Amino acid sequence: MAIAVITGAASGIGAAVREQFVAAGMEVIGIDLKRADVRADLSTAAGLRSALDDVLQRTGGTIDRLICCAGLGPQAEPPGRTAAVNYFGAVALLDGLFDALKRGTNPAAVVVASSSAVLQSWADNPLRDAYLGGDEARVQALVATLPAEQAGYVAYASSKYAVSVAVRQRAAAWGNARVRLNVVAPGAVQTPLLEAGLSDPRYSEAIRNFVAPLGRRAEAHEIATLIGFVASEQAAFVHGSVLFIDGGLDASARPFDF
Template sequence: MSTYAVTGAASGMGRAVADQLRTAGHTVIDVDIVESTVTADLSTPAGRRSAATEVLERADGRLDGAVMAAGLGPAPGRDRPRLIAEVNYFGVVDLLEAWRPALAAADRAKVVVFASNSSTTVPVVPGRAVRGFLDGDLEKVLRTLRPFGKQAPTFAYAASKVAISRWVRRTAVTRGWAGAGIRLNAIAPGAVLTPLLDKQLATPAEAKQIKRFPVPIGGYGDADQLADWVVFMLSDSADFLCGSVVFVDGGSDAWFRADDWPRPVPALRLRSYLSRMRAFRR
């Protein structure tokens, strides 16, 4: 049996994943702000350092995989953009960078990061905020979002999910990850029935907006079914899965961008790709 770290394991999809892994006989080191084996506040650098260290101690320096399900949605609040940024992006990147040696010590470790279909379905996401995330510059992110006022949490959420998806894609194929045998991928759910969505549906204005959103097959996702996908992405059957962002959203992403993906490699960028390939092989 294997040892997995699961963040956001106290509720929603994170809890469903942790439950399934435990039922299958695996050891789960669950991380959350409440009711967890490792209790930590991922919205602070100190909390992230504490979580990273304690998980490594409990795993004895070896992790067979990790599931990064902790996240905050776009609720109102002046400080909400900062909290979203800290948890949704830095709460993934900081922990995974700290855990990378433990993942490399395992045989064919698998990591699944929770992205979102908001990364492709929210319009006018500020590119400067996305670049701020990827540069590790929280203040740049917050300065970019400030002019959006009450809409700042929505754009903070979408930008964090765009950025973490790109981080996964960029990082997964590097020598330190793919070259070390670690499979790093992301799952991008749509609207899934969790306590967060229940709370949004209980608010008339938010419920109206959610119900108007196009979901071609209708309805909402089920947390246990999303957990099935994650468990598959952690399995031996996913050995050839690397750097993928898997959309499980009832067709919303396809509805918005049926012709936007896939696209062939632009000829002007081919030299850059070949250079990266040679660097990886070295």
């Protein structure tokens, strides 16, 4: 039986992936703050260590799928925690479980980023070098200097761009090891994270205006279906890619770029 590890498995997209994997006959180990097989706070070094130790003990050091869904939105406080979970937590899970994936069968990992990551300039982003250098203390210090009305969104979008870059940076080594690694980048998805943003006056209008050409938000199961495909053997040549699933949002926001 294939073993899948899913972070953020208690809610939203992660819970939908969990449901689909269980229905497909996989053994799923969910990691989350609560309502999970492995309860851990992926924003802290201690939480990451205990999550990795627990997962490796439960799996005997062999994993077939890793899906990194755990994340916080722009409204989460403090904004530095968003950068910690979305970037540093995801990268620690990837690197910490790489050897276990190498021992898996047709192994694959998927990181959930966001199509909104490309709406800000990455080249001019003040956090770029700190992310690329893996300097969490510097990222936290820079986020703390941002104006309060921007900090959450900048922390969110930059963390999602940075984690997409982290995947691309690993494509050569992971490909050589025959472990596939990709990003799925959703637009607006109807989940508790999006609902929390809608009820925050700082972000509600922007989220309401973040409407896809298809005229609706995605449901979590639609994102889970793409994640499941990308992680499956049917996608055996998909590697190092960032796959948008946003109902046309990015194309309509940037019609002259890709």
